[in-house]
Amino acid sequence: MNRQRIGLGRRGEELAVEELQRRGYEIVARNWRCEIGEADIVARRGPVWAFVEVRTRRGEAYGSPEESITPRKQARMRAVAERYMAEHGLHEADGQLLMVAVEMDRAGRLRRVEVLEVE
Numbered sequence: 001m002n003r004q005r006i007g008l009g010r011r012g013e014e015l016a017v018e019e020l021q022r023r024g025y026e027i028v029a030r031n032w033r034c035e036i037g038e039a040d041i042v043a044r045r046g047p048v049w050a051f052v053e054v055r056t057r058r059g060e061a062y063g064s065p066e067e068s069i070t071p072r073k074q075a076r077m078r079a080v081a082e083r084y085m086a087e088h089g090l091h092e093a094d095g096q097l098l099m100v101a102v103e104m105d106r107a108g109r110l111r112r113v114e115v116l117e118v119e
Helices: 003-022 071-087
Strands: 026-033 038-045 048-058 094-104 110-117
Touching: 003 026, 003 038, 003 048, 003 094, 003 110, 038 071, 048 071, 071 094
Parallel strands: 048 094
Antiparallel strands: 026 038, 038 048, 094 110
16 A cells, blocks of 8 residues: 555544544544454444444545445454454443545545444
8 A cells, every 4th residue: 555545544544533532432442453354443432332444535536435335344344343342341232333434635625524324
């Protein structure tokens, strides 16, 4: 991955964290990894745990952030969330899958940051 894409991804994650905190989420972990995959952000709001995938796009060449969450990606997100909850003794906790869509224009100006529930 080139430096520009890494920088764009980091900026997207920072914006996602800010938006989640604005909505009352406590950020518990970032880039939590296991052999199944990664959760970009693990957050909590009250008793509900959220496992968040951040998708950042600049321009429209690769489609919208929402289009990039395929059924396969959803299944992996679900598996990662289940592993996290099992490893942290959260067997009775409620969990949800979220994505944060971050869109910027070609000049890098923010167009939108949107938090969406993943099925």
